Amino acid sequence: KAGVTQTPRYLIKTRGQQVTLSCSPISGHRSVSWYQQTPGQGLQFLFEYFSETQRNKGNFPGRFSGRQFSNSRSEMNVSTLELGDSALYLCASSLDWIGGGYTFGSGTRLTVV
Amino acid sequence: QQQVKQSPQSLIVQKGGISIINCAYENTAFDYFPWYQQFPGKGPALLIAIRPDVSEKKEGRFTISFNKSAKQFSLHIMDSQPGDSATYFCAAYTTDSWGKLQFGAGTQVVVTP
Numbered sequence: 001k002a003g004v005t006q007t008p009r010y011l012i013k014t015r016g017q018q019v020t021l022s023c024s025p026i027s028g029h030r031s032v033s034w035y036q037q038t039p040g041q042g043l044q045f046l047f048e049y050f051s052e053t054q055r056n057k058g059n060f061p062g063r064f065s066g067r068q069f070s071n072s073r074s075e076m077n078v079s080t081l082e083l084g085d086s087a088l089y090l091c092a093s094s095l096d097w098i099g100g101g102y103t104f105g106s107g108t109r110l111t112v113v
Numbered sequence: 114q115q116q117v118k119q120s121p122q123s124l125i126v127q128k129g130g131i132s133i134i135n136c137a138y139e140n141t142a143f144d145y146f147p148w149y150q151q152f153p154g155k156g157p158a159l160l161i162a163i164r165p166d167v168s169e170k171k172e173g174r175f176t177i178s179f180n181k182s183a184k185q186f187s188l189h190i191m192d193s194q195p196g197d198s199a200t201y202f203c204a205a206y207t208t209d210s211w212g213k214l215q216f217g218a219g220t221q222v223v224v225t226p
Contacts, residue, residue, distance in 0.1 A: 004156075033212040042219060043157075043202065048212025056211035090156050092214075100145035100206030102214060104156035 002026065004105035006091050012111045018079040021108045025072050025093030032074040033102060034066060037088040046089075049074055050097055081112045116140055117205050119217025127225050132190035134220045136203035139184065143205040147214070148177065148188050151200045160201070161188070193224045 005024040013019050025032050034046040045058040049068035066076040072093075078085055088109050092102035118137045126132045136146075144165055149157035163170045163177045163186065170177045176189040190197055203217040 031212055033214075043214075043216040045213040050212070056213055058213070092156075094212075097210075097212045098208050100147065100208075100210070100214065101159070101162070102212075103159065104149070106154075106156045
């Protein structure tokens with residue numbers, strides 16, 4: 001059974017650019033959550049999607065957005081990149097939001113220069 | 114406001130020793146408490162989890178102890194091995210979290226040969 005797949009694994013972008021990260025959840029999983037991980041702030045929740053609907057959002061500026069497709073694949077977008085957006089972005093999936101048993105992908109390492 | 118407090122920040126243990134990581138929470142609505150293990154360059158991997166109706170759960174060398182009245186839970190790694198060297202995160206969740214796991218700050222464990 002394939003795990004959570006995130007692409008790309010690494011990205012280098014310039015300040016002011018925008019970036020799109022992709023996440024393919026485990027087959028059958030319909031809930032997808034996104035997290036930002038940095039050494040200083042730890043794991044911070046970005047948002048959660050279920051059945052193409054965003055049902056929860058963390059405390060991040062509007063530059064961070066996401067969406068989920070009918071096949072449960074999800075993308076997150078960051079516009080007008082800032083140096084502070086450099087982080088490991090993690091996607092996690094679960095059958096649904098009820099139990100909390102989320103499986104994480106390996107993440108996308110974003111470096112903003 | 115950090116909803117899950119984790120300690121220690123780091124610990125060094127000799128091979129064969131016991132590693133103990135502690136977490137405390139405030140929200141009594143939490144009903145799922147997972148522990149994640151993360152190696153450098155990888156996403157967090159679910160290690161073991163417990164629900165509050167159980168005081169202890171053991172899987173191999175890993176044991177969770179749960180004290181509902183004290184709102185504390187801990188991870189014990191028995192017979193620690195060099196391959197256990199990683200960062201460990203405790204987390205807490207409730208269905209009302211809508212996909213948002215509340216993570217502790219993490220504990221870096223180093224097992225010396």
